[in-house]
Amino acid sequence: MGINAPLNRKLRMGLVGGGQGSFIGRVHSIAACLDNRAELVAGALSSDPDRAKASAPDYDIQPDRAYAGIKELIEKELALPTEKRIDFVSVATPNHTHFEVAKAAAEAGFAVFCDKPMTFDLSQAEELARIVEKTKGVFVVTHNYTGYPLVRQAREMILAGELGEINAVRSCYIQGWLRSRLESSGQKQAEWRTDPKRSGIAGCFGDIATHAYNLGRFMTGLIPDTVSCHLKTFEPGRALDDYGTAIIRYKNGALGSVTASQISHGRENDLRIEIDGTKGSLEWNQENPNQMIYRRNGQPMALYTRGGGPYLGSMAAGATRIPAGHPEGYLEAFANIYAAGFEAIAARAAGNHADCRNSLFPNVFDGVDGMNFITQCVASSQQNAGWLSLYHSACR
Amino acid sequence: MGINAPLNRKLRMGLVGGGQGSFIGRVHSIAACLDNRAELVAGALSSDPDRAKASAPDYDIQPDRAYAGIKELIEKELALPTEKRIDFVSVATPNHTHFEVAKAAAEAGFAVFCDKPMTFDLSQAEELARIVEKTKGVFVVTHNYTGYPLVRQAREMILAGELGEINAVRSCYIQGWLRSRLESSGQKQAEWRTDPKRSGIAGCFGDIATHAYNLGRFMTGLIPDTVSCHLKTFEPGRALDDYGTAIIRYKNGALGSVTASQISHGRENDLRIEIDGTKGSLEWNQENPNQMIYRRNGQPMALYTRGGGPYLGSMAAGATRIPAGHPEGYLEAFANIYAAGFEAIAARAAGNHADCRNSLFPNVFDGVDGMNFITQCVASSQQNAGWLSLYHSACR
């Protein structure tokens, strides 16, 4: 039995976005291919056709499969024999083009791995979800932090009731890189992420708070009820929020909080989460992802390590490549998202269409929920932090 | 030149509360006497006269100065010659009796070191403040965490503008000891702290959130504007809150948050604070108080250690007893509060009545602000987290 059974072959990847200057395109390419289960064979690497061509050799994409855009990519790939054609499209463009690319790819029958936030606005997200429901294709939203083995361990423990009823979920995502008006200095990343035309209605909250919210949902499976949010723009002249706090009331009575900052000096990608249950509590930090703290009153604090022992469940074990003590990081976690998507692609090839609202990977419905969260946070903030309802469409 | 110049003698302490089963009474006694600048000579250690007498030998208080209550203590001490009479009264009783004891002591001309929250309700707090304004006596509220050397270092740095304009203050105080209904098991500490008749209108928020709020005020000097608060009682049957989050808007536009929990498994006294300024950010954690993190974009994170070097200012240096690397803890920080109060007592003896709204130690006005914070948090929570105004009377 080979890789990606029952297909018994590598999957073929088409990358959209990721041209020179992109960070996340390279991440998608490494993550998809890390386990030797996929190879990158085609790309539409930039919206600028010249840059798209010029970027191809960096990825070892052959010139004839370096396309000028998603349209050409789909057209030409569909014209190829199936044994050469790409299996999936990875969307690593700025937010405002996610929808167009992802929609085209999904409708053409390709599996899609789309960066987050999934779309520019909520209505696009809902439309994507309808398409996926119809096509029953694989659609992955790269809320990549859910790929960390110990994050999955947390989910497994919580869903099994090990923590009891969940009362509180505190998550923070603290960065500092937008402390100054970097977007005025020509830094590409800063430019589009602070530009409402390309990022959507939220800045910091769309970029990172949505990860922190998704992480809590993934780990706990709690159903949200309402949200109250306060957004701030601390850097003068910036069009979008660069700081904010949201309070979430969950249906079971639990209280959640999500704080995100891009203006905290010296902070890198400090995504942390603390979860309190009636029987135990968990704490995890993305910058030190190979450890998770499990606490129970009256017992010594327990430090779980990735791969650390038989106390870990199958979810964490299945997402680990190397033994404990040899750290895994961001790329490996990202690769775990891809791996789960590949499982789904192979399963569909075998005729097995799993429930598309409930998957190990973050799916199109998680993407909708993320857009709903962003939308309601911005609206709440505009209404002096008034309470607005949140809905949920993914089965978490 | 001796101790407590120009008095050149130890100060004499009278302790109210602190009988058998009390934790905080012993803390007051150790902290006051740690530097050999005070001695404990009198006490009204319990509201139960028998227990009051029985507890005296534990503190080496002579039988003739082991009183049955604050009334007797004041009467008898005033009858003593001044060279024997106590100089100050430490109030270590449950919250609901603070007012009565502190008022009597202050009006009798004694300096007062009162535990927090300062009173049972806001009106009592305001009355105490009026008394102190009139008597111009020394009145210290033991928001003890402000005594840590690195907390004072933070204040000195921020007031000197080293962090620039302050944008955000995030503080948390997370405990787990009230995860179960400990108050039903006869545990004295849990009993009174969860009893509205003895603790006041708030549980967790009165007990610990007030510390987290005060700490931010002390460090930054920011002026509060409004608060929105969500309190929860997660343990069924408990009369007061055991969890909550407050959002604070400061007058300068900064956003603050205070989260407090008593139901987080395995958490001890996890008081943390993060402060973001335009020029730098600070992070400090009470459980590891000999370190503070200072971050500036583009520079390596700097770890300040207590006593660590000439980079520290005079405030931190003045609050440190032993060299760096030999840890100081809670008792030493508490002793620093006493030391600052002793300075004020000695200064008054020399005729120097400093501005009573602005002192190194937390003063009666900080106590009022704490009660105002508690009062408005509870009211906001009852109004679905609506925004209510906060005032401030201490000069922070």
Added chain:
Amino acid sequence: MGINAPLNRKLRMGLVGGGQGSFIGRVHSIAACLDNRAELVAGALSSDPDRAKASAPDYDIQPDRAYAGIKELIEKELALPTEKRIDFVSVATPNHTHFEVAKAAAEAGFAVFCDKPMTFDLSQAEELARIVEKTKGVFVVTHNYTGYPLVRQAREMILAGELGEINAVRSCYIQGWLRSRLESSGQKQAEWRTDPKRSGIAGCFGDIATHAYNLGRFMTGLIPDTVSCHLKTFEPGRALDDYGTAIIRYKNGALGSVTASQISHGRENDLRIEIDGTKGSLEWNQENPNQMIYRRNGQPMALYTRGGGPYLGSMAAGATRIPAGHPEGYLEAFANIYAAGFEAIAARAAGNHADCRNSLFPNVFDGVDGMNFITQCVASSQQNAGWLSLYHSACR
């Protein structure tokens, strides 16, 4: 029942050394009095009679009990009625005078708390031990790190067999303060600690390696067999070692290592120990003393916290003043050494002379063992790290 039962009174302390510029004198005074079980009433604070007198007010010692030296102290104190006379002498002078002071005090019938290394050389140490054996007085050597609650917890666990057979003991004590020739700049501490006439034959090894060695002996009770040692002096012109590593073979086959440095930039008092047993391993670090790590293969790492719960034994519980999460530090640990000595003083007052080789506090035989360790390390280093025997006289 009062303090120091059955004496039911505070003990009276006489301090030798500790004059202006001394660090350790103040530590002895605070530690002895922290629990209100002792008071400092007499002193011979400096070898310079004027400085001795001038330093007395800092300690609130009355002029008539501020003596010019140990001789006068003993003479005058013995002349006082027993109910005023000091009970014990604390020796906080430079190393070369420990013997003279401690001998005089012990022979005069006072209990002694002597700083470490106990004497200038081994023969003095052995003589002191003979005196104590004869007088059966209380003699405490302030290997203060053994006073930390979790260090005692480790000892209790190991002696109870919880770790199985001990195979390895790795300890390090790393400092940086003597990286430069501080002794040439007039810094008093540096002067005497690097002066063979006052410190003895070892510098770094006498000052701090001896602590690291003693800590391992205290925790494990292992019996030493032989030692091989390499000492270095890295700062040009310095007379004594400022760096070194010793390998210790224990009788049971275990291997130990002690590394000490005073020339490691930025290191403060980084005393760490790791202990490997067949059933579990422990790790503890003096700069973060409220935590200890306990590891067993296949189980999550367990973090013990001081006061953290019922998993702690009676030794740790008995050495703790405040609840978990409120850190205790160096002074409290030092006070625990005093407290154990006070228990012994009180026990002797009750006619109970415990085995003087086996005590909770480090005793005169530990002091001898420390001097033996220093002596053999220096000799081994002079013989190209040849193996020399170690003996042990304390029951650890």
Added chain:
Amino acid sequence: MGINAPLNRKLRMGLVGGGQGSFIGRVHSIAACLDNRAELVAGALSSDPDRAKASAPDYDIQPDRAYAGIKELIEKELALPTEKRIDFVSVATPNHTHFEVAKAAAEAGFAVFCDKPMTFDLSQAEELARIVEKTKGVFVVTHNYTGYPLVRQAREMILAGELGEINAVRSCYIQGWLRSRLESSGQKQAEWRTDPKRSGIAGCFGDIATHAYNLGRFMTGLIPDTVSCHLKTFEPGRALDDYGTAIIRYKNGALGSVTASQISHGRENDLRIEIDGTKGSLEWNQENPNQMIYRRNGQPMALYTRGGGPYLGSMAAGATRIPAGHPEGYLEAFANIYAAGFEAIAARAAGNHADCRNSLFPNVFDGVDGMNFITQCVASSQQNAGWLSLYHSACR
């Protein structure tokens, strides 16, 4: 310009070893291909021909290039046209076969990436070095920890003199997985690593101490002089050492220590190093590799983070794929070793034969030095830790 310029193509990898049950074969394959600069096309995955064939699909190796052994691999690959032929051989077999495989591959003109320890004994290592000197081929020994960006940062700082003269190098590699006689339970990894016939004369010291020693040499460039070593076998019945400490005297007078353990409960791959220079000190820990501590007396401790800012040099920057705060781990560091080897392969293709004793990647001479270290450690231990000389052949 494409990847691996001037070749402008992916390099082709042949993997020897790595069959089912192997950990390190998978690591080589992922690391080599991580950056899309190489692809795995051929293999001799097991010494058992059936298992070799059966393992091929796991790596997506086509059946016609799944060989039965190194001999067949070389014969068949040499018979292929150069544009299909592998460029390099990765040796991921147990130690005792490294020599035979690496020698054959090097002599056939392939670049070699050989696991460590490089050979079964020193004479084999020296012969390999002679071959490489003659063929001037690329020969990489995967002392993979030198691939971590901050390890390279340390090397760059030290070689630039930022730390001044180096006085001390303390390294430890502590594991716990061989605490029990795992080799008796059929665990393959444990079996060959504790078997003198397959591992060579050393167990723990050959497996991990050699990494710790190499790391110090790589970071500091210090030239070794002599070594004294004490090895122990704590698990009864085990044939090779499972614990030991070596003291190294460097030519410049510095003192080094290397401690390695495989019997420390709960320890995973705890490789730590501390380096003391006259101007500064560094500390780094493999389990938390994205941070490095830089200390200088009188200044706050500085925490360098991977990718953290302009304070990092070009070596660290060149070895980093993703921004700070998104952790990289073991696989990425391993990939950096491959990347440096690929640079050398491409350079040779361009006619540029760099000095083979001085390379960014650990080379065949480092491999010899590692074998020399192991050999002398074992000999010293057999002579009661007597001092034996160390030589060095790599330019570090």
